[in-house]
Amino acid sequence: MRHSRANLWRYPPGATGRLHREHSQEEVFVVLAGNPALMLGDPPERHDAPAGTLVVVEPGTPLKWLNDSSSDALIFAYGAPAESKAEMLES
Secondary structure, eight states: OOOHHHEEEEOOOOOBBOEEESSSSSEEEEEEEOOOOOEETTTEEEEEEEEOOOOEOOOTTEEEEEEEEESOEEEEEEEEESSOOOEEEEO
């Protein structure tokens, strides 16, 4: 996987990622377990993403994952190109 990268993210109840934007990387997410939500766009709009949801995020789109449910969320993330040049949009 020299030209792409993959991660498995676990978000416990109450966990929140950071709002960011990838400048060159297209990302594909598959929710494997749980009921997280994804904040997408500018201004961010909430999209619930229960297990089985597939989300494609184009480069330049602000995004942030959050889990305000009572169980763990497990998310498979795949992106290309492999180089990540994310811009953090909140502290």
